Amino acid sequence: MTADSKSKEKVAQLLDVNEVSYRYGSLFALNKVSFEADAGELIALVGRNGAGKSTLLRCIAGWTRATDGDVMIIGTSVKKDERSIREHVILVPDTPPFYDELTAWEHLQFCAQANLLANWEEEAEQLLDTYGLLSNRNAFPFTFSRGMRYKLALCIALLIEPDILLLDEPLGPLDPVSADDLWREINSHRNDGMTIILSSHQLPYEAHPDRYIIMEQGEVIAQGTPDGLRKTFKIEGALSMDAMLRSAIMAQKAARHDK
CATH class of the missing domain: 3.40.50.300 (P-loop containing nucleotide triphosphate hydrolases)
Structure with missing residues (x-):
């Protein structure tokens, strides 16, 4: 090498x-x-x-x-x-926090400036449009639904590109x-x-x-x-979450029982 x-x-x-x-x-x-x-x-x-x-x-x-x-x-x-x-690193939690005094667009502006992003406005508008928030750019996040707040947090994270x-x-x-x-x-x-x-x-x-x-x-x-998990747990067909979790938990219990 x-x-x-x-x-x-x-x-x-x-x-x-x-x-x-x-x-x-x-x-x-x-x-x-x-x-x-x-x-x-x-x-x-x-x-x-x-x-x-x-x-x-x-x-x-x-x-x-x-x-x-x-x-x-x-x-x-x-x-x-x-x-x-x-x-x-950026974490988007299940309930993202926002500043009450900033609009959606001002949040994007604040984060862009804090991360020294240049020419960010067009990308920010595209992200807001993608997630259906462009018409709400001047609204305050505390007036948004939970889904809208999460979308705004996604827009901020994707704009920064960590x-x-x-x-x-x-x-x-x-x-x-x-x-x-x-x-x-x-x-x-x-x-x-x-x-x-x-x-x-x-x-x-x-x-x-x-x-x-x-x-x-x-x-x-x-x-x-x-x-690999499908083979390990001998799961046939599509790898469903329920089947995978159930198989992993059963394997863990069996391993502890054998000790």
Whole structure:
């Protein structure tokens, strides 16, 4: 392997989640979670409600500090340098926060200026149009429905174009047409090298993730490509979320029983 290829390989390794744990008192919300992500990957973080998906995304984004372990983004520890990490990672939570005194367009303007974006206006208008918000550009987000607020947060994130985009339950607030628009945007940006990690318990077939990470009670109990998991759990036909979760949980229980 040449020096150049080694350098490219190192750059492509955007994310390293290493033995991350998070405790609420004596309760583990996350327990030694580890995985890596490369540039351009779409990773589906799946599990039942309360499995730890949202907490994990918040730890990756630097919104929540891990109790143990660490998250490395492009070789930098989230714990040691939260400010610079936020230049590379954006989390869109299931309930995005906004400033009451700023309009939708002013939010885009504020974020564009904060990230030193040039000639951003046309792209911002296209994003608002794609998600049906262009006519609401001068309205205040606190007057929006939950779905509209999530769409605005998506517009802001996609305008900034981070190296890593984290989406927490993106399908919940979106109507079917907006969900289709989201998948088109996701596929376009992953082709350009953006790494996207989304949490869901109702991921549709058309999402086509490169990899699934299955969580249960704060732990990663299985991970792999769709074909790999289908073979591991001997699932025939389409890889449904229910079948995958059920098989992974049963395998985990069997492994613990054998110990």
